[in-house]
Amino acid sequence: MPSPPTVRTNLSGLTEAELLARFGPAPFRVREGSGLKLQWQNASCVLDTYLYPPVSGSGAATVLHADARRPGSGETVPIEGCVASLATR
Structure with missing residues (x-):
């Protein structure tokens, strides 16, 4: 029997699109x-994620910090x- 999918709890490096x-x-x-702060909430927790662009060069902003x-x-x-309680997918 296959194991259930794992929920990635380390959000570091995710882009806004991946979080959404x-x-x-x-x-x-x-x-x-x-930076950009994105927040999700349910009855048991509030998740704050903080995304910042790369220090040098170009590219998408990614999560550098998250807290609950x-x-x-x-x-x-x-x-x-x-993260597990808020994940919709």
């Missing part, structure tokens, strides 16, 4: 200088569980 394919449209997005927290309290939660 995984989590659907980002309900919250804001430009912060040259509990809605309301802001308490840090494991990113793996948050």
Whole structure:
């Protein structure tokens, strides 16, 4: 029997298009200088991703940092569980 597909919890290096394919449209997005913050949320967690363009040369902005927290309290939660609960594909 094949094993179930694994959910990639390390978001580093993903582009905006790859994030949107995984989590659907980002309900919250804001430009912060040259960076872009995309956020998804459900009842159990809030996922913040921060994308930045390459330091040198051209290319798509990618995730350099991501974190997860509990809605309301802001308490840090494991990113793996948050990513799994938000993944739509």
